[in-house]
Every structure is written in C-alpha cells, then in structure tokens.
Amino acid sequence: MTTPPENRPAIEARDLRLTLGEGPAAVEILRGINLTVRAGETLALLGPSGSGKSSLMSVLTGLERATSGALSVAGADFAQMNEDALALARRGRIGIVLQAFHLLPTMTAQENVATPLELAGEDNAWDRAAAELEAVGLGHRLTHYPAQLSGGEQQRVAIARAIVARPPLLFADEPTGNLDASTGTSIVDVLFDRRKETGATLIIITHDKSLADMCDRVVTLADGLIASDTAKP
Numbered sequence: 400m401t402t403p404p405e406n407r408p409a410i411e412a413r414d415l416r417l418t419l420g421e422g423p424a425a426v427e428i429l430r431g432i433n434l435t436v437r438a439g440e441t442l443a444l445l446g447p448s449g450s451g452k453s454s455l456m457s458v459l460t461g462l463e464r465a466t467s468g469a470l471s472v473a474g475a476d477f478a479q480m481n482e483d484a485l486a487l488a489r490r491g492r493i494g495i496v497l498q499a500f501h502l503l504p505t506m507t508a509q510e511n512v513a514t515p516l517e518l519a520g521e522d523n524a525w526d527r528a529a530a531e532l533e534a535v536g537l538g539h540r541l542t543h544y545p546a547q548l549s550g551g552e553q554q555r556v557a558i559a560r561a562i563v564a565r566p567p568l569l570f571a572d573e574p575t576g577n578l579d580a581s582t583g584t585s586i587v588d589v590l591f592d593r594r595k596e597t598g599a600t601l602i603i604i605t606h607d608k609s610l611a612d613m614c615d616r617v618v619t620l621a622d623g624l625i626a627s628d629t630a631k632p
C-alpha cells in the first residue's frame with residue numbers, strides 16, 4: 400500500500416554519508432545519518448563547530464550530493480538524482496535563509512523577492528513579492544536596495560524571498576548570527592509567524608539555545624553523527 404502524500408515525511412534520510420576529498424585527503428564528514436522529519440515539524444540542528452551541521456543542510460537541500468545512503472525530500476528521491484535534476488527538484492521544494500542574507504545588491508527588495516517566482520515561470524510574481532514583503536513588515540520598503548536597508552530588514556527580505564514560492568521545506572542557517580539580540584528576536588518571530596502561516600517544515604541550524612527551545616524537536620550532531628534527538632513532550 401502506498402502512503403498518501405500528506406502523510407509522507409518531509410525528509411527521510413537513511414545511512415546518509417558524505418565524504419569530501421579523495422585518496423589520503425578524503426574526509427568522512429557525515430558518517431551515517433538516519434533522520435525522519437514530519438511535515439510541518441520545526442527542528443533545531445545543534446552541535447559543535449565542525450560537527451557537520453552545514454554539510455548536512457547542504458545534502459538535505461540538494462546543494463551537495465550525498466556519497467551514499469537514501470534521501471527523500473518532499474517526495475523527491477534526492478539520492479538518485481544528478482546535479483541538474485537536483486537543481487530542478489530544489490526549486491519549489493526548498494527555501495533557504497542564510498546568516499549573511501545573500502540578497503542581490505543591484506536589485507530592489509521587491510525584485511529580490513520576485514526573482515524566484517519569475518524563474519519558476521509563475522504569474523503575478525511582482526504582486527506576490529509585494530504581498531510577501533508586506534507580510535514580513537516591509538511593505539514600505541519595496542523599492543529600496545539592500546544597501547539602503549538595515550541588517551534586520553535585509554533578513555526580512557531574505558525570509559520573504561525564501562518563502563514566497565510556498566516551498567514545503569524551509570531551512571535557516573544561523574539566521575540571527577549577524578544581528579544584535581533584539582533584532583534577532585524580531586527576525587525569529589517573523590520566521591516562525593511565516594512558517595506557521597504557510598505550514599512549511601522548518602529546519603534551523605543554531606547555536607542559540609532559546610531559539611532551539613522554540614522548536615518541536617532538537618537534534619544534536621557530533622562528529623558527523625546524530626548524538627541526540629529530543630522531541631518536546
């Protein structure tokens with residue numbers, strides 16, 4: 400019997416391994432990750448520097464191919480895909496928010512947010528981008544360029560860009576890492592509000608214990624393996 404799509408996990412990883420470099424320089428960075436993430440779950444990924452958090456995110460988002468193992472992401476079999484197929488599969492499935500915002504400096508806020516929709520050939524990209532910027536509290540900043548925005552405002556644009564195409568999966572890598580504490584708190588609120596509104600599954604890499612506490616589940620990596628996995632009661 401096949402599982403109906405709504406009951407399928409957002410992510411299912413089995414014995415996922417990642418080796419980078421070759422021959423004597425080869426380093427096994429992920430050493431057998433087993434992880435199932437429910438659709439709609441919020442999950443914090445913790446672990447010491449070098450434990451493999453960013454590498455795991457790269458594999459789960461299809462930016463990097465696993466060396467071996469099985470990986471299903473939003474119903475797509477990432478482990479079997481070549482780079483071109485992965486790039487296509489990522490689109491529409493995954494939104495990413497990074498510590499350093501990574502907005503395109505020559506585009507306005509609205510252009511930055513409309514671009515993923517335009518690339519996907521969707522209608523009303525311009526209006527949808529404006530509505531999403533409104534939703535993150537930047538309706539009055541549509542025509543501003545990244546350099547004219549504060550760090551917190553730039554991160555709001557990045558959240559709007561990540562979520563505008565309604566991907567089922569949202570990843571954030573240290574989303575408050577470049578912000579002061581109070582701006583960081585307001586960004587976290589925006590991120591969780593938009594996640595709730597859209598129902599996306601959210602995976603956040605963080606060193607911030609209070610941010611981790613906001614998630615349904617906390618997974619800790621150590622040396623390329625899952626060291627602990629705790630769900631809220």
Ligand SMILES: Nc1ncnc2c1ncn2[C@@H]1O[C@H](COP(=O)(O)OP(=O)(O)OP(=O)(O)O)[C@@H](O)[C@H]1O
Pocket residue numbers: 419420426428446447448449450451452453454455
């Ligand atoms: N291209 C590469 N070649 C070889 N080793 C690499 C490469 N990229 C990363 N590594 C190593 O893989 C390990 C895991 O790195 P990763 O960036 O995933 O850790 P992290 O937990 O995200 O760390 P941080 O919290 O510092 O960002 C580290 O030991 C790192 O040096």
